[in-house]
Amino acid sequence: MGGTFNPIHYGHLVAAEVARDAFELERVIFVPAGQPPHKKPVIADAQHRYLMAFLATAANPWFELSRMEMDRPGPSYTSETLAHFHAQEPEALWYFITGADAVMEMPTWHAAADIFRHAEVIAASRPGYAVRIEHVTAALPAATGRVHQLEVPALAISSSAIRQRVARGWSVRYLVPDAVMQYIRKNRLYGSGP
Numbered sequence: 315m316g317g318t319f320n321p322i323h324y325g326h327l328v329a330a331e332v333a334r335d336a337f338e339l340e341r342v343i344f345v346p347a348g349q350p351p352h353k354k355p356v357i358a359d360a361q362h363r364y365l366m367a368f369l370a371t372a373a374n375p376w377f378e379l380s381r382m383e384m385d386r387p388g389p390s391y392t393s394e395t396l397a398h399f400h401a402q403e404p405e406a407l408w409y410f411i412t413g414a415d416a417v418m419e420m421p422t423w424h425a426a427a428d429i430f431r432h433a434e435v436i437a438a439s440r441p442g443y444a445v446r447i448e449h450v451t452a453a454l455p456a457a458t459g460r461v462h463q464l465e466v467p468a469l470a471i472s473s474s475a476i477r478q479r480v481a482r483g484w485s486v487r488y489l490v491p492d493a494v495m496q497y498i499r500k501n502r503l504y505g506s507g508p
């Protein structure tokens with residue numbers, strides 16, 4: 315599961331956990347983006363995003379965290395990340411977990427067709443976004459038959475809304491794990507005060 319995770323929140327975590335059950339996944343690897351090609355505005359330092367993802371995932375025996383996009387210089391491309399994982403375990407069936415918004419954007423991604431050579435895609439439902447698989451496959455024929463829809467308990471949570479709340483001095487309790495909330499405050503991320 316890729317993302318900026320700026321910061322990680324319960325929407326990410328529940329999507330991963332529900333995908334794990336529904337697709338009988340052996341494990342879910344969270345891969346925080348290094349330099350996201352689509353997100354130019356200020357994003358928290360990769361190390362902060364990684365550590366928050368660590369705090370949020372460490373207790374789940376099936377969750378893992380990878381530094382591979384963060385440690386690779388230059389922009390992070392999902393196609394290259396999946397090629398890397400696929401090469402590590404070519405016999406495994408790899409899935410890329412996305413939310414409804416991200417899957418609709420996939421036709422615009424760098425080397426998008428390659429993504430489907432290495433993995434199938436799980437498109438998790440997300441409040442406010444509709445998945446139209448036929449729109450994805452019309453723009454990206456390689457996706458045909460390789461995008462699976464997944465219904466997850468709806469959490470209308472986004473990292474952007476969390477950053478806004480923090481900047482206003484509002485609480486993000488129950489939107490992110492407590493340890494992430496405390497980490498944000500301790501490190502004064504997203505404009506949080508002392």
Ligand code: ATP
Binds near residue numbers: 319415472
């Ligand atoms: P931002 O608001 O900064 O874009 P975000 O909340 O969308 O942050 P990302 O790191 O961009 O989080 O998302 C990583 C992946 O998780 C994407 O595939 C996204 O669609 C999915 N995702 C994020 N939030 C949810 C949610 N509440 N429910 C289901 N999927 C989600």
Ligand code: MG
């Ligand atoms: Mg997003």
